[in-house]
Amino acid sequence: MNALLQPLEARFEAMTPAWLPAVLRVEQSAYPHPWSELNFADSLQAGYQAQLLTAGLPPQAELLGYFVAMKGVDEVHLLNIAVAPAHQRQGWARVMLDALALWARGQDAQWLWLEVRVSNLRAKAVYQSHGFQQVGTRRHYYPATASMPGGEDAIVMSLAL
Numbered sequence: 273m274n275a276l277l278q279p280l281e282a283r284f285e286a287m288t289p290a291w292l293p294a295v296l297r298v299e300q301s302a303y304p305h306p307w308s309e310l311n312f313a314d315s316l317q318a319g320y321q322a323q324l325l326t327a328g329l330p331p332q333a334e335l336l337g338y339f340v341a342m343k344g345v346d347e348v349h350l351l352n353i354a355v356a357p358a359h360q361r362q363g364w365a366r367v368m369l370d371a372l373a374l375w376a377r378g379q380d381a382q383w384l385w386l387e388v389r390v391s392n393l394r395a396k397a398v399y400q401s402h403g404f405q406q407v408g409t410r411r412h413y414y415p416a417t418a419s420m421p422g423g424e425d426a427i428v429m430s431l432a433l
């Protein structure tokens with residue numbers, strides 16, 4: 273049987289600094305505008321909820337994806353979610369969004385919130401199929417880059433828990 277077709281035994285574990293090189297490899301391959309190592313390090317330092325989805329056992333554990341979320345007063349704000357390109361379209365984002373919602377409920381949050389680039393139609397479709405609704409836009413939320421000199425607007429989405 274093709275190894276790629278075998279089911280993966282996946283599990284969650286906390287993101288730690290030791291994982292950052294692997295996280296950055298996925299981040300840079302998944303996003304046109306990736307977070308920097310400092311963005312992740314600051315998130316860990318701040319104590320944000322940062323979870324990895326891995327398959328296999330250490331030291332061969334493979335990173336399937338991860339999310340980073342920040343707890344607010346009665347809401348949880350999803351700051352980053354990514355799935356390694358080789359593992360996309362297999363339902364792993366859905367698995368991570370379910371885990372995030374479960375954790376957020378345990379924090380007494382009423383809502384999940386997120387921003388997504390207007391150009392990120394794939395992520396928007398994933399969130400919509402998960403029940404998120406568009407509740408607004410933020411003009412020029414994403415700063416200008418060489419490829420997007422005018423910056424980019426964000427769509428704000430939320431999910432009632």
Ligand SMILES: CC(C)(COP(=O)(O)OP(=O)(O)OC[C@H]1O[C@@H](n2cnc3c(N)ncnc32)[C@H](O)[C@@H]1OP(=O)(O)O)[C@@H](O)C(=O)NCCC(=O)NCCS
Pocket residue numbers: 302303352353354355356359360361362363364365366367387388389392393394395397398399401
């Ligand atoms: C967005 C992302 C996290 C989705 O991860 P994924 O594991 O491929 O998503 P899933 O397989 O769990 O898909 C969940 C749903 O979205 C749909 N979907 C997934 N990819 C899609 C695509 N390219 N186009 C349309 N729908 C898509 C799936 O059909 C599924 O819906 P269904 O179960 O009703 O069929 C992944 O594409 C990614 O890492 N992108 C780069 C980083 C990024 O943009 N993150 C979001 C920032 S706001």
